[in-house]
Amino acid sequence: GGGAGRRGRRASAAPPPPARGGILAGLDPEQRDAAGTIGTPLLVIAGPGSGKTRVLTHRLAHLVRERGVPASVCLAVTFTRRATEELASRLAALGAGGCAVHSFHTLGLAILRRDGAAAGVAPGFRIASEAERAEALRAALGATPGQAQRLLREVSLLKRTGAEGAGEAGAALAALRRLGAAQGWVDLDDLIVLAVRVLETDPAAAAHWRGRFRHIVADEFQDVDEMQYRLLRLLAGDGSGLCVIGDPDQAIYGFRGADATCFARFASDFPAARTLRLARNYRSTGTIVAASAALLGARAAEAQRSAGAPILLHEAADERDEAAFVAATIEALLGGHDMLAANGSTAEPAAPLGFADFAVLYRTDAQAAALREAFDRAGIPFRKSTPAPIAAHPGVRAVLGALERMAADDGADLAARLAAAAEQVRR
Structure with a gap:
């Protein structure tokens, strides 16, 4: 060192x-x-x-x-x-x-590809999917599918924090270690x-x-x-x-x-x-920089853009109430009122708005469900841009299935094995 x-x-x-x-x-x-x-x-x-x-x-x-x-x-x-x-x-x-x-x-x-043996990782190990690990855990512990998913999340947290855990989570962690060692696989957390x-x-x-x-x-x-x-x-x-x-x-x-x-x-x-x-913020308007600093109780960065439109705050009771507010706001704006008008001002928009003029941003994918329900009820068309996991694509699932059915050939590199699996799928 x-x-x-x-x-x-x-x-x-x-x-x-x-x-x-x-x-x-x-x-x-x-x-x-x-x-x-x-x-x-x-x-x-x-x-x-x-x-x-x-x-x-x-x-x-x-x-x-x-x-x-x-x-x-x-x-x-x-x-x-x-x-x-x-x-x-x-x-x-x-x-x-x-x-x-x-x-x-x-x-x-x-x-791990170079030095995994020092951690007891078998040569040629693979990364198991969440579905495979959940099924293995369900079979090993007699858990329901829902319990297996919950235990996977708890095990992931144990691994990320370096804890051993106890009770169900500790038993699940031990079971997954045994299964991974026996079947030559690791999960994403194991990589670290x-x-x-x-x-x-x-x-x-x-x-x-x-x-x-x-x-x-x-x-x-x-x-x-x-x-x-x-x-x-x-x-x-x-x-x-x-x-x-x-x-x-x-x-x-x-x-x-x-x-x-x-x-x-x-x-x-x-x-x-x-x-x-x-100390400088090049992305946000001065209004956003000042508001975020006030919210955090922190020193404001030096905004490099001028002040923008005022920020309006709505406190919602829960995610459904929040989604309903978003839908109602969009409807109000489409009706010819800008955001200030929807909140008491008489200002008129410079040009008519259409559905394509709106974007709703959220932090995690779990928040999308309430928004989708609210838009469906209001008749607001939308497109969710969050990409689906590539492993869920039918073609990818088919190729992975073909790989699992193929006999292991240590002499073939990954590219050759993928090509052979893809050929099997095409047939």
């Missing part, structure tokens, strides 16, 4: 570029400071619209193109496939396309849990991965759970090449294991860490 840290410091020891010009020239002063601070653990507090993705990508491009750091030792970590695709695209545009970009899950998968185990128990593997990724930037830091934090901590060594970016005011995923203490913990684990704040 120490050797990897020393290599990281040597790689960043080149003199910094001039203050003017270069990759960082287009950043504001706070962004430039965050992107250009190298060689020390760094925590960047970045609220919505502050340009954190811009900082992340420019930091890595600065390391590669102006500090002489090989792109192959740079890593960006985030949470979703879409986010990794965006980061990879932006890095390529900045001339740093050789940097590794991973979600936490694909990072764990890469570690077992990768942590590899780095904790195999010094050679830990040294390899610390040397492999000497500069790490982790996005959406407020969303990390216990095991994701430990994975970053184990990879980072002394932390001299680690930069985490996030916003404690957006830490809303505690119900699924996110650890809101990660910011204080980072400062404790890396006493030499610097903390920087991106």
Whole structure:
């Protein structure tokens, strides 16, 4: 670990570029400071619209193109496939396309593909679907389908938080471990849990991965759970090449294991860490910036856009009442009244509105059901844009089924097996 840290410091020891010009020239002063601070653990507090993705990508491009750091030792970590695709695209545009970009899950998968034996993972392991795990759990414990789904959620939380659990959840966790070991599969949470185990128990593997990724930037830091934090901590060594970016005011995923203490913990684990704040908001109007700061009791960011239309607040009794209000508001606006008119003003809209002029945003897919019911009752046509899971697509299910029916052939690579399964489906 120490050797990897020393290599990281040597790689960043080149003199910094001039203050003017270069990759960082287009950043504001706070962004430039965050992107250009190298060689020390760094925590960047970045609220919505502050340009954190811009900082992340420019930091890595600065390391590669102006500090002489090989792109192959740079890593960006985030949470979703879409986010990794965006980061990879932006890095390529900045001339740093050789940097590794991973979600936490694909990072764990890469570690297990190389060193999984250290955690007892069988070669050629696969990732079991939720449906398969639920059915296995139902059969092993005699649970109903509903109970199996509930236990899967409870087990996921145990794994994310590093707890063993007791009672039904503890029994389900033990059963899934036995079933996975016997049948050669893991689940998505295991990709991180077992990768942590590899780095904790195999010094050679830990040294390899610390040397492999000497500069790490982790996005959406407020969303990390216990095991994701430990994975970053184990990879980072002394932390001299680690930069985490996030916003404690957006830490809303505690119900699924996110650890809101990660910011204080980072400062404790890396006493030499610097903390920087991106203080400008480029996305929202001044009205939204001021209102959100008042709601959170926080210092307002410096809005870079002028004030916009006033914000109207409706307090609903429950999700159905909220959905009914949304539907009624749309009906009122379609009737020729703008939002101010619907709430007491006599202002008239500049142009007639149609259904296509409205969008309803919600945080999680579970909130969609009440909205759909309200729109159906009101006769409001709508289109739900949330994509269906790719695993639920009939064609994907057919190919996966064909793969399971095929005899395992260790000599065939995945692409060949997929092609053969697809051919079986076409027949």
